[in-house]
Amino acid sequence: MEILVCVKRVPDTSENEIEVGSDGQDIDRDDLVYSVNEWDNYAVEEAIQIVDKVGGKVTVVTVGDDESEEVLRREMAMGANEGILLSDDAFESSDGKGIAAILKAAVEKGSYDLIMTGAQADAGAGQVGGMLAAMLDQPYASLVNSIEVIDDKKLKVGREIEGGNQEMNEIQMPCVLSIQTGINEPRYVGIRGIRKVASVDIPVLGASDLGIDSGSVGNAGASVKVQDYFVPVFGDGAEMLEGSTEEIIDKLIELLKAQGGLK
Amino acid sequence: MEPVLIGPSNFTLLGIPTVIFSLVIPIIGVGLFTYIMAKRIAPLVKAAPDDRFGDIPNRVINVVKIWLAQWRQPRYMTGGILHILIFFGFLSLGIRSTSLVIVGLKEGFVVPGFEGVIGHAYNILKDYAATWVLVACIIAAVRRGIFRPERYDVPKKYGHDHTGEAVFVLGIIATLMITESLFEAAYVAAQVQAGVKPDLAPATIAWLFKNILVGKPTETLQTLHILSYYIHDLTFFFFLCFLPLGKHFHVITSIFNVFFMRTKTGNVKPVQYGVEDDKLDELESFGVKKLEDFTWKHILDFYTCADCGRCSDQCPANAVGRPLSPRFISIKGRDKVFENYPLRGDFKKSEPLIGDIYEEDEIWSCTTCGACEQECPIGIEYIDKIVDLRRGMVDEGMVPQSLQKPLSAIEKRGNPWGKMEKKRADWTKAEEFAETCQVKILDKKEKADVLYFVDSVSSFDDRMQEIAQATARVLTAAGIDFGILGKNEKDSGNEVRRFGEEMLFQDLKEQNMDAVLNSGVRKIVTADPHAFNALTNDYSGLPPVEHISQVVAKAVKSGKLRLKMIEDESRVYTYHDPCYLGRHNNIYEDPREALDALEGIRRVEMLKSRDRSFCCGGGGLMLFYEPEEEERMGVLRVRMAAKAGANVIVTACPFCLVNMEDAIKVAGMEGKMEAIDFVELIDHHIIR
Numbered sequence: 001m002e003i004l005v006c007v008k009r010v011p012d013t014s015e016n017e018i019e020v021g022s023d024g025q026d027i028d029r030d031d032l033v034y035s036v037n038e039w040d041n042y043a044v045e046e047a048i049q050i051v052d053k054v055g056g057k058v059t060v061v062t063v064g065d066d067e068s069e070e071v072l073r074r075e076m077a078m079g080a081n082e083g084i085l086l087s088d089d090a091f092e093s094s095d096g097k098g099i100a101a102i103l104k105a106a107v108e109k110g111s112y113d114l115i116m117t118g119a120q121a122d123a124g125a126g127q128v129g130g131m132l133a134a135m136l137d138q139p140y141a142s143l144v145n146s147i148e149v150i151d152d153k154k155l156k157v158g159r160e161i162e163g164g165n166q167e168m169n170e171i172q173m174p175c176v177l178s179i180q181t182g183i184n185e186p187r188y189v190g191i192r193g194i195r196k197v198a199s200v201d202i203p204v205l206g207a208s209d210l211g212i213d214s215g216s217v218g219n220a221g222a223s224v225k226v227q228d229y230f231v232p233v234f235g236d237g238a239e240m241l242e243g244s245t246e247e248i249i250d251k252l253i254e255l256l257k258a259q260g261g262l263k
Numbered sequence: 264m265e266p267v268l269i270g271p272s273n274f275t276l277l278g279i280p281t282v283i284f285s286l287v288i289p290i291i292g293v294g295l296f297t298y299i300m301a302k303r304i305a306p307l308v309k310a311a312p313d314d315r316f317g318d319i320p321n322r323v324i325n326v327v328k329i330w331l332a333q334w335r336q337p338r339y340m341t342g343g344i345l346h347i348l349i350f351f352g353f354l355s356l357g358i359r360s361t362s363l364v365i366v367g368l369k370e371g372f373v374v375p376g377f378e379g380v381i382g383h384a385y386n387i388l389k390d391y392a393a394t395w396v397l398v399a400c401i402i403a404a405v406r407r408g409i410f411r412p413e414r415y416d417v418p419k420k421y422g423h424d425h426t427g428e429a430v431f432v433l434g435i436i437a438t439l440m441i442t443e444s445l446f447e448a449a450y451v452a453a454q455v456q457a458g459v460k461p462d463l464a465p466a467t468i469a470w471l472f473k474n475i476l477v478g479k480p481t482e483t484l485q486t487l488h489i490l491s492y493y494i495h496d497l498t499f500f501f502f503l504c505f506l507p508l509g510k511h512f513h514v515i516t517s518i519f520n521v522f523f524m525r526t527k528t529g530n531v532k533p534v535q536y537g538v539e540d541d542k543l544d545e546l547e548s549f550g551v552k553k554l555e556d557f558t559w560k561h562i563l564d565f566y567t568c569a570d571c572g573r574c575s576d577q578c579p580a581n582a583v584g585r586p587l588s589p590r591f592i593s594i595k596g597r598d599k600v601f602e603n604y605p606l607r608g609d610f611k612k613s614e615p616l617i618g619d620i621y622e623e624d625e626i627w628s629c630t631t632c633g634a635c636e637q638e639c640p641i642g643i644e645y646i647d648k649i650v651d652l653r654r655g656m657v658d659e660g661m662v663p664q665s666l667q668k669p670l671s672a673i674e675k676r677g678n679p680w681g682k683m684e685k686k687r688a689d690w691t692k693a694e695e696f697a698e699t700c701q702v703k704i705l706d707k708k709e710k711a712d713v714l715y716f717v718d719s720v721s722s723f724d725d726r727m728q729e730i731a732q733a734t735a736r737v738l739t740a741a742g743i744d745f746g747i748l749g750k751n752e753k754d755s756g757n758e759v760r761r762f763g764e765e766m767l768f769q770d771l772k773e774q775n776m777d778a779v780l781n782s783g784v785r786k787i788v789t790a791d792p793h794a795f796n797a798l799t800n801d802y803s804g805l806p807p808v809e810h811i812s813q814v815v816a817k818a819v820k821s822g823k824l825r826l827k828m829i830e831d832e833s834r835v836y837t838y839h840d841p842c843y844l845g846r847h848n849n850i851y852e853d854p855r856e857a858l859d860a861l862e863g864i865r866r867v868e869m870l871k872s873r874d875r876s877f878c879c880g881g882g883g884l885m886l887f888y889e890p891e892e893e894e895r896m897g898v899l900r901v902r903m904a905a906k907a908g909a910n911v912i913v914t915a916c917p918f919c920l921v922n923m924e925d926a927i928k929v930a931g932m933e934g935k936m937e938a939i940d941f942v943e944l945i946d947h948h949i950i951r
Contacts, residue, residue, distance in 0.1 A: 014668065014681050031683065033675040078660065173528045187660025188667050191674065191766040195544055 001057035001152070002102060003047040004112040005104055006132075007040035007082070009064055009095075010070040010122035024229050036071040040119025043179035045186040046147060047116055048079040057081045063091055063102050072202055076187070077193035087208035090214035095222040100131035102217055105210035114155070115176045117142050118165050129178035141174040146182045153156065268455040268485050271367045271461055271492045285367030292500025299606060306555070306562050306604050312536045313558035315523040322522050325642070335640040339573060341406070345399045346640075349436070352396030353514070359389045359443065360499060367496060390444070390467040397440040397468055405431040414572035421591045425510070432511050433661055435502050440468065442495035448472030449488040453481060475612045508601075520567040523560050524642025528633065529800040529847035532558070532647040534654060534765055542804040543766065550654025550763060553613035554599055557648065564643040565600055568593035570930040574635035574645065579878040580628045580876040584893035587628035589635040589645045595620040616652070626652045628890055630881030631761045632842040637874050642942040646761075653763025666762065669887045675768055677753035677774070678719040688720075688749035690728035691735070700736050703746035705782040711746035713738070714784040714806075715890060719754045719863065720882075720917045726924070727917040733946035734790040734811055740949045741818040745788065751778040755841070757797035758883025772802055772849025779805055788814055790942050792843035792916045793882050799848065810844060811942050812854035812915050819860045825950040829863040836866045837909035838941075839900065839923070841916035849934035854915050854941050861948055869907040877903060880926075898927025901936055915941040 011018065011027070012035045021028040036044075047058040058080040065087060072083035086102050094102065104219045107115060115133075119142065120126035126142075133140030146158035150170070159167045160180055171177075207214050215221060234240065241248045256262040302950045328699075333350060336343035358374055365372045376711075377385055407415065407429050417424050444467070451473045454461045463470045476484060506514050513520075534543055534550065536558070551557055574589040575581045575801045581588045585714060599620050603611040617623060629649045636644055656662065662670070672681030691702040703709050703807045721731040740746045754819045756771035779787065789795050790811040818824040838858060844850045858866060871877045880896040901923060904912045914920050923938035 012671075012675070012681070014672070016681075017683060031685070033681075035671065035675075164331070185664055188657060188662030188670070189660065190657050190670075190764055191770065192544070192549065192658065193660070199444075 001050060001054055001114060001149070002110070002112045003051065003056065003114045003116065004107060004110065005040065005043045005047050005058065005060050005075070005131050005231065006115070006117045006128070007055075007060050007062050007066045007071055007075055008037045008043065008086045008118070008121045009062065010035050010037045013122075016052050020201055020229055020231060021104065025226055026229055034067070034070075036074055037118050039120060039123040039179055039181055041118075041186050042181050042183050043116040043118055043177075044075045044078055044080055045184045046179060047114075047122060048187075049184060050114075050147065050149060056113075059084060059112075061086060061103065063087070063094070063099050073194055073200075074189055076197045076200060077189045081198075083202040085202055086206075086210070088214075090212075090218045090220075092208045092212055094217050095217035095224040096125055096127040097131055098217040098221050100128050100135055101129070102210065102212060103132050104135040105212050107132070107152070109210065113152070113173045115174070117176070117178050119178045119180050126178070129176055133176035136174075136176065139171050140177070141169060141171055141175070142178045143180045144177045145180045147177070147183070190214075191192050266370070267457045267459070268372045268450050270480075271489055272370045274489050276489075281489065281493070282368060285364075285496070288493075288496050288500055289364050289367075292685070296500075296507075296610060299504060302604060303507050303566065304513075305610065306314070306600050307559040308560050309555045310557055310559040311555070312552060313523075313532075313560045313767065314536045315560055318526045321526040322524075325524060325526065326518060326522050329524075329640070329642060330518050333640070338638065338640075339571075342412075342571065343640075345403045345406070348399040349403070350397050351804070352392040352399070355392035356389055356396070356443070360439075363443070363446075363492075363495065364499070364508070367492065387446075387464040390447075390464045390469045393440045393444050393469065394398075394467045397437055400433045400440070404430050404437075409477055414576040415570075418588070421588070421594070429570075432502075435498060437615065438498050439495060439502065439567060442491040442498065444469040445472050445487060445491035446495060447485045452476035452479065453484045453488075456481065456484075470737045476858055490920065507566075510568065513569040513641060514651070514828050516563060516567040518571075518853070520560075520563055521642045522879070525636070525644055525647075528802075528849070529796050529843070530737045531650050531760055531801065533807060535810070540769055543769065548655075549658040549765065550656070551648070551651040552615055552617075552655040552659070554596075554603060554616065555613055557596075561644070561648055561651075562596075562600060562680045564648075565593050565597035567641055568597060568643055569641065570594060571640070573638045573640065574643070575635040577638045577875065579632060579634065579880075579896045579899075580630065580890075580892075582877075582899060583896050583903070585628035585890050586622060588624045592621070592625075592645060592648065593643060602647040603713065613859045617656060617659075617661065620635065621652065621724045623656065623663070625890060626656065627663060627666075627762075630842070630877035630878045630885050630896075633846040634842075634878065637846055651764060652762055653761075655763070656764055657763040657765075658753070660685045660710070663888065665887050665889045666884055669884055670759070670764055670767065673754050673756075673759060673771070678723055679754065680719070680723055681886065682723050687717075687722045687752060688747060689733050689878050690717075691747070693728070693732070696732045697736075700732070702735050704749040705746040706749075706751075706785070707781075710783055711744050712785050713743050713745040714782055714787045715745045715747050716755070716779075716787050716789040716791075716794050716798060716808075717747055717819055718753060718789065718791040718917075720886075720921070721791055722752070724917070724921070728918065730790055730917050730920070730940045730942060733940065733943045734788075735813065736946050737815060737942055737949065738788065740942075740951055741796070741814065741823050743788075743814070746784075748778050748782065754777075755791075755794040755797040757793040757801070758885065760801060762884045768801070768811065772797075776802060776805065782906055790915075790940070792841045792866055793847070793918065796843040796847055810850060810853070810915070811845070812857055815942070815945050816853040816867045824945075826860050826945070827948045827950055828866075828945065829861045832863055832865070834865065834911050835909045836864060836911045836913050836944075837869050837904050837907050838866065838872070839869070839879070839912050839914045839919060840873055841919050842876065842878050843882070844915055845876050846874055854913075857939070858913065859947060861944075867907045869909070871903060879914070879916075879919040879922035882916065882921075886918065886921065895922075895926055895929060897922040899937075901926045901930050902933055905932065905936060910936055912936065912938045913941050913944055914938060 016032050019028045029232050051058050059082040060072055060075040060080045061084040063086045069085055076083050110142045117129035141157050143160050144157045145160045148156040150156055157169050157171055161167050241251050271285055272282045333347045336346050362374045407426055448469045451461050451463050455477050552764055572590050578589050631646050671681035673679050688704055703711055717731050721727045752772045753774045756768040760768035786806050787808045795810045878896055879902050912923050922941050927936050
């Protein structure tokens with residue numbers, strides 16, 4: 001089975017202190033550390049496990065700048081067979097539709113039975129998977145938390161439903177799936193693994209390689225644009241507890257008691 | 264003097280000279296033994312290399328002390344004394360057993376040099392030896408078979424009970440002792456009847472048999488003489504060939520195992536002997552994945568395990584019900600070697616060990632506290648095996664999710680919480696602290712005599728920052744010119760290495776070495792035993808490293824630090840030895856001496872202290888690991904402190920303090936027990 005997994009390099013929320021930048025358009029990106037988007041990492045692990053079982057190849061693709069190559073290498077150290085970097089100045093500041101369009105062009109350059117994306121990434125929009133499926137005119141299942149290969153045409157996929165319910169579907173391939181965390185336990189990638197794939201060639205494709213009109217993607221083609229980016233002001237009755245963890249807990253208990261929430 | 268009975272070399276049975284048996288039994292016995300040993304040596308040859316030929320003086324000392332003098336045996340008194348009796352009995356009877364084999368071929372053979380007084384004295388000694396060995400065997404068999412001490416139990420998942428094999432071997436030994444004595448007693452009885460007055464050591468089994476046999480017909484004595492000889496001969500060679508088939512292999516291998524055992528503590532074996540750190544990238548595979556990835560010493564360990572269960576009895580992971588029992592790391596390893604290298608048929612192809620004989624959680628359960636190695640009476644090692652198995656798992660990506668986050672954070676930020684590098688020195692800026700104590704952050708311009716290596720937990724954890732602050736105040740009070748590395752300091756990597764992520768450790772080491780050497784300090788001090796251990800045993804080429812307890816002990820002695828009377832005399836203190844200070848680095852007395860310098864202190868020792876200290880639950884990455892366990896190690900430890908009559912546990916390690924403080928809460932002992940770090944207690948009592 002030929003599987004393509006779309007991944008993204010994102011600031012690691014657990015290892016950064018995220019603050020809004022002074023221009024109010026984005027977070028402050030100085031002094032940040034990056035890693036592969038957590039959902040995408042689960043998708044790559046799932047793809048590797050499928051290929052381990054039924055054979056085939058896993059390709060990872062990302063839209064980004066030169067630095068995004070590091071997440072491709074990390075996923076290749078994990079076991080993905082190939083990486084493709086989609087990089088062009090024209091791609092910068094693409095909206096979700098733009099990213100999906102770039103990915104669609106890359107998908108059409110290959111022949112994939114299954115395309116996976118993470119359910120969402122740092123922006124939390126969760127739109128690329130669905131748009132990509134629509135553009136490719138392929139079936140789509142979102143928030144997938146289990147995959148079973150039935151034969152070379154069909155998959156059985158589980159989906160997480162509101163309220164902790166589970167839904168099982170049969171889906172025809174080729175198709176697009178957006179993957180939920182917890183679908184598996186991604187393997188560890190050590191420094192040694194990354195060094196092993198450090199010199200593997202990763203092709204870089206730009207707008208012209210993909211046959212994309214520069215005006216249709218990037219900032220120029222974006223029909224959704226960020227207007228403002230800020231930490232909401234505290235509304236009436238909201239209070240931020242400060243201090244050490246223990247102090248915060250003590251204050252919280254005190255407050256709960258005072259309001260009659262704890263007896 | 265005419266022999267009173269015909270010896271086995273001249274006897275004929277139904278017209279057949281029995282000397283044929285005297286010749287055939289040893290030839291078959293030695294032949295079979297050689298064959299079995301050749302098969303046993305094969306996996307040692309195929310195993311990974313190991314460097315065990317250096318440090319010969321200490322190896323010889325180990326053989327004399329640990330093997331010959333049985334140094335560690337009395338740590339378990341009953342079993343130890345029984346073993347010492349049997350061990351010295353075996354050593355004493357070695358000459359007799361060998362000469363008996365030749366007596367079967369040549370009547371009246373005497374070992375050269377044993378003709379006169381020496382031989383006479385030896386005969387008395389060997390009769391007593393046979394007696395005490397027999398008595399020890401009977402007691403041991405009753406103990407194993409009837410009283411069944413708990414530590415010999417085999418939990419269901421590890422297979423069947425081992426009592427049968429143990430008692431069987433005791434039976435074989437008893438048979439050897441009885442037949443050897445009977446062979447002699449029959450002859451002496453015949454001598455008595457012939458009017459010769461031989462002397463036989465009184466109150467030995469030979470003497471007892473003689474007394475029973477005197478007066479019996481000569482034919483009976485002759486039959487017993489020959490029969491006991493050949494039963495002894497057969498049993499002796501059967502036993503020889505039986506030894507390499509099970510736990511009694513240690514009779515042969517223990518002397519070698521002790522000679523080759525670890526002579527240094529606190530260190531971890533390199534990924535592969537003979538491969539320099541900068542060539543690690545060229546290795547195709549890392550760590551132990553299949554049997555032959557173990558080094559030959561580690562296979563020898565498997566052979567040598569006597570199944571005594573002392574390691575597991577001391578293992579804190581085993582005590583709290585984690586899925587780890589060091590004894591079965593060895594037993595399962597040994598059984599696998601036996602299975603893959605059968606005595607008959609082809610050697611089997613090796614399969615991955617994880618998922619076969621070992622489980623992932625089993626290998627992650629170890630805190631590397633070293634209690635098992637400290638206890639093993641024959642020098643079996645576990646830490647290096649665990650670390651090597653973890654290296655193999657890391658290489659294959661088999662790392663629990665709970666550990667992946669902190670490892671990735673260390674890779675990116677140099678600390679397991681992923682906190683910003685620039686905040687590493689924030690503890691020095693805390694308002695109250697900064698008013699009274701200034702800490703230099705060393706760089707190109709700012710220099711100091713001594714580096715205080717803080718390490719991650721004391722730099723970032725809210726509570727443990729107090730240890731860092733207390734350390735800084737104590738160093739200041741002792742008049743020491745010191746500074747810290749601030750954002751240039753990375754995690755020391757003690758656990759990174761011991762959790763198998765060698766390449767990440769190498770990165771951390773390189774960065775820290777650069778930072779330390781660039782700072783130009785003359786000495787390093789740390790209050791974190793894990794950092795102390797890594798800097799001392801894993802790094803090389805650094806200035807000398809001291810733990811804060813050593814600094815305090817010296818400063819108190821020289822008068823640079825003056826301490827007050829203990830503030831609260833109602834408190835009873837007990838000192839908990841951190842594994843990486845005590846067992847791994849032999850620092851037991853400095854913290855105790857420094858504590859005792861507090862006038863009026865009431866200090867008690869826990870039953871398990873010094874080299875038998877009980878791990879608090881583990882430090883570094885172990886804080887993040889979520890083990891399957893019934894109870895926390897720390898909870899057991901605080902109960903031990905309570906049992907000793909203490910109400911304050913003094914530790915000298917930030918991780919111990921984390922674990923103890925948590926354990927006090929979990930055990931519901933708040934108000935009855937408290938935990939404090941050594942340096943905090945000293946800091947409270949300095950006369951400034």
